[in-house]
Each structure stands twice: as C-alpha cells, then as structure tokens.
Amino acid sequence: MPICTAGFTDSHWLREAFGTVAYGFFPYRAMAPMEAAQLIHSADERVPVDDLELGLDWLRFAAGAVCG
Secondary structure (H helix, E strand, O other), X not given: OOOOOOOOOOHHHHHHHHOOOOOXXXXXXXXXXXXXXXXXXXXXXXXXXXXXXXXXXXXXXXXXXXXX
C-alpha cells in the first residue's frame, strides 16, 4: 500500500533561484516503510541500490512523459 511521509527539502532554494517547481518525491520498494521513515535525515540516512534504480527509472519515465 502506498504511504506518504512528511518531510522538508532544500528544494526551496532551487524554486527561489530559478522560479521553478520542485517536488520531493522518490519511490521505494526494497526498504521497509518504517525503516525508511526512521532514516530520513538521520546520521545513517541511506537508500538501497534497488530503490535508487527504481527512483531513477521512474524519474526518467516522468521526464519522457512530460517532455516528450
């Protein structure tokens, strides 16, 4: 089941500097949701390689769908 975790991103600097839209979205499947939630912005924050590949594939798909 999809979940959404609250958080804060430094993308406000990007939005202010370039007047663009930035969303803090990154899908994951390999790491358990509760484990991932505890690691966000912690000293041991990490992303499994499988989830990095999943996220990059999704971002490439989204860019292709939006930009043609």
